[in-house]
Amino acid sequence: MKHFNPGKLLLGLSVALIALWLLAPTIVVVPMSFAEKKSLAFPPSGFSLKWYENFFTNPQWFNSFITSLKVALMVAVVATVIGTMAAIGIERMKSRAGGLIRMLLITPMVVPGVVLAVGVYAVYLTTGLVGTWTGYVLAHTLLAIPFVVIAVGANLAVFDQRLETAAASLGANRLTTFFTVTLPLILPGILSGALFAFVTSFDEVIVSLFITSPQLKTLPVQIFSSMTRDADPTVAAVGSLIFLTTTLIIGLGLIFGTRKGRKT
Amino acid sequence: MSEPESSSSFSRFLSGPALLTLPALAILILVMAVPLGTVISRSFTEGETVLENYIWFFNTPVNITVLIRTFRIAAVVTLVCVIVAYPYAYAMSVVGPRLRLILIMCVLVPFWVSGVVRTLAWVILLQDSGVINKTLLALGFDKVKLIRTQLGVTIGMTQILLPFMIMPLYAVMRGIDLRLIQAAKSLGAHPVKTFFQVYLPLSLPGVFAGATIVFILALGFYITPLLLGGQQSSMLSTLVQQQVLSLLNWGRGGAMGVVLLVATFGFLALAAPFMRQKYKMSGGAR
Numbered sequence: 001m002k003h004f005n006p007g008k009l010l011l012g013l014s015v016a017l018i019a020l021w022l023l024a025p026t027i028v029v030v031p032m033s034f035a036e037k038k039s040l041a042f043p044p045s046g047f048s049l050k051w052y053e054n055f056f057t058n059p060q061w062f063n064s065f066i067t068s069l070k071v072a073l074m075v076a077v078v079a080t081v082i083g084t085m086a087a088i089g090i091e092r093m094k095s096r097a098g099g100l101i102r103m104l105l106i107t108p109m110v111v112p113g114v115v116l117a118v119g120v121y122a123v124y125l126t127t128g129l130v131g132t133w134t135g136y137v138l139a140h141t142l143l144a145i146p147f148v149v150i151a152v153g154a155n156l157a158v159f160d161q162r163l164e165t166a167a168a169s170l171g172a173n174r175l176t177t178f179f180t181v182t183l184p185l186i187l188p189g190i191l192s193g194a195l196f197a198f199v200t201s202f203d204e205v206i207v208s209l210f211i212t213s214p215q216l217k218t219l220p221v222q223i224f225s226s227m228t229r230d231a232d233p234t235v236a237a238v239g240s241l242i243f244l245t246t247t248l249i250i251g252l253g254l255i256f257g258t259r260k261g262r263k264t
Numbered sequence: 265m266s267e268p269e270s271s272s273s274f275s276r277f278l279s280g281p282a283l284l285t286l287p288a289l290a291i292l293i294l295v296m297a298v299p300l301g302t303v304i305s306r307s308f309t310e311g312e313t314v315l316e317n318y319i320w321f322f323n324t325p326v327n328i329t330v331l332i333r334t335f336r337i338a339a340v341v342t343l344v345c346v347i348v349a350y351p352y353a354y355a356m357s358v359v360g361p362r363l364r365l366i367l368i369m370c371v372l373v374p375f376w377v378s379g380v381v382r383t384l385a386w387v388i389l390l391q392d393s394g395v396i397n398k399t400l401l402a403l404g405f406d407k408v409k410l411i412r413t414q415l416g417v418t419i420g421m422t423q424i425l426l427p428f429m430i431m432p433l434y435a436v437m438r439g440i441d442l443r444l445i446q447a448a449k450s451l452g453a454h455p456v457k458t459f460f461q462v463y464l465p466l467s468l469p470g471v472f473a474g475a476t477i478v479f480i481l482a483l484g485f486y487i488t489p490l491l492l493g494g495q496q497s498s499m500l501s502t503l504v505q506q507q508v509l510s511l512l513n514w515g516r517g518g519a520m521g522v523v524l525l526v527a528t529f530g531f532l533a534l535a536a537p538f539m540r541q542k543y544k545m546s547g548g549a550r
Contacts, residue, residue, distance in 0.1 A: 007455075011351055011354070011355055012355075014351050014352075015351060015352055015355045015367070018348055018351070018352045018426075019352075019367065019370040021348075021423060021426075022370045022371060022373070022374055022423065022426060022427075023370055023373060023374070024385075024389065025374065025377075025382050025385030025386055025389065025423060026373050026374055026376065026377050026382070026385065028385045028388050028389060028395065029377060029381060029384065029385050029388075032388060040384075040387065040388050040391065041393060042388050042389070042394060042395050082287045082288045082291065083288060085284040085285070085287060085288070086284060086285040086287070086288035086289075088281070088284055089281040089282055089283065089284030089285040090281075090285060091281075092280075092281035092284075093280065093281050093282055097282065098282075101282070101285050101289065104289070104292060105285075105288055105289075105292060107292075107296070108292070108296055110477075110480050110481075110528060110529075110532065111296065111300070111484075111525070111528070112483065112484030112501060112521075112524045112525065112528055113484050113486055113501070114484065114486045114501040114502075114504045114505055114521070114524075115300070115303060115484070115501075115504065115521040115522075115524055115525055116296065116299060116300065118299075118303055118504060118505075118508050118517060118518070118521055119296075119298075119299025119300050119301075119302050119303040119521075120295060120299045121508070122299065122302045122303065122306070122514070123295075123298055123299045123302055138291065138294070138295050139295055141291055141295075142291050142292065142295040142296055145288055145291065145292075149288070199375075202378075203378050203379050205379060205380050205487060206486055206487065210509075219378075220378060220379070220380050223378065223380045223381065223384075224380050224487070227380070227383075227384055227387075227491060228491070235380075235381060235384050236381075236384065238378070238381065239377045239378060239381030239382075239384065239385070240377075242376070242377055242378050242381065243376050243377045246375075246376035246377075247376060250372075250376070
């Protein structure tokens with residue numbers, strides 16, 4: 001960096017501006033959630049907690065939150081199990097077919113959301129899956145699998161397979177080898193895959209908008225319909241709560257992560 | 265799923281590790297292949313003739329306008345992302361560990377609020393009486409119409425997609441050996457020349473990887489153009505949704521969807537050779 005000294009100030013300044021641009025939309029939501037009036041004027045006037053109260057007491061909001069939580073937990077379990085299996089299978093195939101399957105499993109990330117949503121909606125209409133738990137979990141699992149395959153795959157790529165051979169040569173059967181050798185070593189990848197799967201489902205909006213029903217809708221769908229209807233600061237309260245929760249989780253993860261790092 | 269040629273290779277397929285990938289492939293077929301197949305087949309079957317919906321699509325001026333606009337917005341967003349992400353990722357790759365952690369946090373924090381909420385934040389910032397316009401007024405400038413314009417859509421989309429540009433760029437830049445820059449300088453090269461002849465070529469794989477993913481994601485954007493844009497800034501995804509949900513015309517909506525699919529995967533196929541080069545080059549750089 002010393003070598004570009006004249007540009008150092010300019011670089012620092014532009015980096016600060018970009019950081020502000022990245023952070024601004026997150027920061028702006030928090031004060032908005034304490035607004036007194038039902039408007040999205042910024043900065044908000046007054047202070048009240050009524051939007052938080054509304055979120056926890058209004059069944060429209062709270063039920064959709066519980067629905068999202070349940071769906072995301074189910075997706076985290078299903079996608080992590082299925083995705084981990086697939087990642088292990090791909091890693092062991094060591095052939096071009098493995099690469100092809102990996103590529104196929106990652107395609108849901110790049111398929112345009114609305115096109116996929118329209119297709120899923122068409123299929124769900126004929127199979128009666130619109131507005132059902134199964135419908136949400138299946139669609140979100142599809143979108144979550146790529147993250148699990150990538151996270152676990154990255155972990156497997158640095159995993160020394162001779163450890164499995166060693167365990168086998170010492171008389172462990174395949175199941176014992178998997179649960180006592182492989183699984184503990186790829187656990188970080190599995191856990192981050194599960195986290196990504198949870199977040200993907202909890203945040204998914206496009207497909208959910210198409211397969212939703214008034215009886216069973218997820219939180220992002222509720223947020224979206226509230227935003228298109230009127231200026232309701234409850235959305236900001238929800239955003240702030242999500243922000244607080246993720247900050248806590250990641251903060252704790254960092255604290256424990258660095259502790260672990262120091263020990264080893 | 266590829267069809268195995270003989271029964272022996274099929275049984276080998278079923279007994280081997282490929283078996284482990286079957287549940288994932290089953291989900292892929294049920295929830296992606298069949299739905300997309302339905303969209304594609306309906307675009308051909310729900311019309312007087314096989315190609316009617318496509319002929320309608322390409323003969324309707326509004327559709328062409330929106331198609332071009334979709335590509336233009338995606339291209340502008342990608343370009344702005346490259347320009348903005350480049351210095352940022354560079355800074356990330358050269359600063360000390362503590363500052364680096366802060367810079368990484370700034371990239372990740374936007375992900376900590378829900379995607380739809382992030383768009384709400386942009387509505388708050390961009391509206392006529394919003395923060396940006398108030399700042400402009402305070403500084404003595406005129407108000408700028410941001411909400412319900414393409415400019416507003418572009419600003420919002422760029423911020424949302426920026427992390428997808430910064431992360432691959434950073435990954436490549438981190439692998440660039442800075443001694444190469446020193447070497448070029450010690451051989452008497454001007455800093456500008458050093459940048460264009462040494463650093464930029466080495467970082468290009470990151471630019472290609474990031475630009476490809478940003479462009480593809482931008483092509484399919486739906487929520488942000490819908491909430492930040494107006495009639496004059498709707499993108500192809502919005503039209504697909506209108507045809508299917510409002511007009512119940514699955515044939516026309518399907519044809520639009522297929523156009524979007526072809527554009528996305530066509531672009532991926534075009535970019536693939538550059539992506540492959542990425543691995544070779546980054547492998548060489550390390």
